[in-house]
Amino acid sequence: MKEVVRATDPRIAALIERQANQYVEREQIGLDRIRVLLDRLGNPQDRLPPVFHVAGTNGKGSTCALLRAGLEEAGHRVHVFTSPHLVRYNERIRVAGRLIDDDALADVMGRVLDHNDDIGASLFEVNTAAAFLAFAATTADACILEVGLGGRLDATNVIERPAACGIASLGLDHQQYLGTTIAEVATEKAGIAKSGVPLVVLRNSPEALEAIEAVAGAQGAPVLLEGRDWTIDPTLSPSLPGAHQLRNANLAWTMLSSQALVTVTLETFRRGIAGADWPARFQRLPDGPLAPERETYVDGAHNPDAAAALAAILVDRPMHLVIGILANKDAEGVIAPLAAHALSLTFVPVPDHPSHDPAGLAASFGGRAAPDVEAALRGLPEPRLIAGSLYLAGDVLKRNGTLPD
Structure with a gap:
């Protein structure tokens, strides 16, 4: 699967173009190319601090945060x-607490691509190898890896013995790669399980849990299941809004408390999550070009389960919605739960990406179409919420001058 991204730094843009010229399309994802690439680089993944590996359809990024x-x-x-980035390519790699700078990113990407000519790895595989190189060169106490797609065949799944693994909320997405049933998706996600390593799992459907238990059992991974082996602690109060973030916080805490390689006390964890930041998850925009003293939020909800979680926040506070949805996403599944709490609906395209036609969405769901977010927000009363795509959310943050750090 080819990932299409852009970068503002000309060196990074040139490296992305170089990877595109090396890339060889194939029908199935797998670990063969990343393993060959890492072997040529001296296997930096074997020199990482204790790793926390997180999979899931929704919530894995928040859990990492x-x-x-x-x-x-x-x-x-x-x-x-983590992936994808919202505004700057550097957001994908955070080294010992700081986003990787352009010089370091250009260096590690260039080193990876020097070994990639006859491998043809995907951009995500190249990113993963570059991250491992950067991490292995800098001392740290822990490493957090977000699965890019699935789990079993994801490029991050070359870590042989992480400290703990976690599976956040599951749903149907990327069905061409992960399967058309929740059990098939769960089987792929559970592929991060490792022998003797705790696998912490949020409560999901019975079919999903049966699949996870089967994979974990075959791998010899102990499963710690919400509602059976641990329960939600309501006193955990993350700064990220929504009941789903309380569950993600409890998933993160159970991952930490299930291992003994890195120490974090419960009280310390409580303090930490009270100031956690994860952009484009019901994020209020500061005053800027798109939100000059106007109450405006942005959220990257791009599939039905993410939209349902966002809708639960809106139950007590309906908003004027601006929505843009990629062409390969379930428009009705995203719009229906949000529209139930909309003061108005305005549909926009997702810049630089194939997306559902705004006029067609307006005809199907009511509301109006606008050529872009600026036009959609012009004269729109408060409170306003922009949602439907992480790519749209990233464009909004960029246009408002709100750069993730």
């Missing part, structure tokens, strides 16, 4: 690899 907040509050230096 909450893990990081707790670990850093305890004084630990933490590497983090």
Whole structure:
């Protein structure tokens, strides 16, 4: 699967173009190319601090942010690899607490691509190898890896023995790669399980849990299941809004408390998550070009389960919605739960990406179409919420001058 991204730094843009010229399309994802690439680079993945590996359809990025907040509050230096980025390519790689700078990113990407000519790895595989190189070169106490797609065949799944693994909320997404049933998706996600390593799992459907238990059992991984092996602690109060973030915080805490390689106390974790930051998750925009003294929020909800979680926040506070949805996403599944709490609906395209036609969405769901977010927000009363795509959310943050750090 080819990932299409852009970068403002000309060196990074040139490296992305170089990877595109090396890339060889194939029908199935797998670990063969990343393993060959890493072997040529000296296997930097074997020189990482204790790893916390997080999979899931929704919530895995938030869980990573909450893990990081707790670990850093305890004084630990933490590497983090997440995807996609919202505004700057550097957001994907955080080295010992700081986003990788352009010089370092250009260096590690160039070193990876020097070995990639005859491998043809995907951009995500190249990113993963680059992150491992950067992490291995800098001392840290912990490393957090967010699965990019699935789990079993994801490039991050080359870590042989992480400290703990976690599976956040599951739903149907990327069905061409992960399967068309929740059991098939769960089987792929559970592929991060490792022998003797705790696998912490949020409560999901019976079919999903049966699949997870089967994979974990075959791998010899002990499963710690919400509602059976641990319960939600309502006193955990993450800064990220929504009942789903309380569950993600509890997932993160159970991952931390299930292992003994890195120490974080419950009280320290509570303090950390109270200041956690994860952009484009019901984020209020500061005053800027798109939100000049107007109450405006942005959220990257892009599939039905994420939209349902966002809708639960809106139950007590309906908003004027601006929505843009990628062409390959379930428009009705995203719009229906949000529209139930909309004061008005305005549909926009997702810049630089194939997206559902705004006029067609307006005809189907009511509301109006606008050529872009600026036009959609012009004269729109408060409170306003922009949602439907992480790519749209990233564009909004960029246009408002709100850069994730």
